[in-house]
Amino acid sequence: MTKKKTENQKPAETSVKEKQPEAPVEAVDIEAAIKNASKISTDDDLETQLAEAQQSAKDNWDKVLRAQAEMENLKRRSARDLENAHKFALDGFVKALLEVKDSLTMGLKTANEKGATIKSITEGLEITDKIFLSTLAKFGVEALNPVDETFNPEFHEAVTMVPAPDKESNSVLEVVQIGFTLNGRLVRPAMVVVVQ
Structure with a gap:
């Protein structure tokens, strides 16, 4: 074992x-x-x-x-x-001014024709002036024609002062040259005669 x-x-x-x-x-x-x-x-x-x-x-x-x-x-x-x-x-502005140019050209052509009268020439100039002012207004240019308004040195330039007993003192008697604003900003002051 x-x-x-x-x-x-x-x-x-x-x-x-x-x-x-x-x-x-x-x-x-x-x-x-x-x-x-x-x-x-x-x-x-x-x-x-x-x-x-x-x-x-x-x-x-x-x-x-x-x-x-x-x-x-x-x-x-x-x-x-x-x-x-x-x-x-100024592309749009120039195109709009071309209407004024066309109106002036037509006025000159009419003035040079035989039988043109002062009345027809004056009418043509007035139409051209209206077209011109409406064209300016389209682009925010506004005319300043302040006859009988109070003199405002911000927008008016006094050329001279004259006495006028029948008019209010410091008011605009006559506009020598119209002024213009562009969108409310003065571009050119109105040249005015002011009552003393």
Whole structure:
């Protein structure tokens, strides 16, 4: 029996001995594999993050360049629009004045015809004057004709003062030259004779 026990024990010891060295080897291999896997995954993550960051930086740089190009185009377009606005601001006014020019041309043609009378020429001039004043009024230009109004030094310029007992003192007796305002701002004062 002792032999059997020894024989029985030997295989048991052998199996225990075989399992003991294998267990630490397997544990070391697993730890190393985990370290290698985490190192590889960390390296892959870093490379992925780097690639994503580089792509994001490239995309943002493209956006910045596009925004700068947009701003440059906007500046050029604004400068061109401003230049055109300065050049052609009076376009509508000039077109309206052409009506006055046409009326003057017709008046001159009528005055040079045979049988033209002073009355017909005067009528033509009066029509032209009305067209001219209505054209100015369309663009905010108003005439200052202050006859019998109180003298206002902001809008009137006194040429002379004359005594007139039948008129109120400091009133406008006569307008020598009509004044004009543009949208309420004085362009030219009315030249007037004021009652003393």
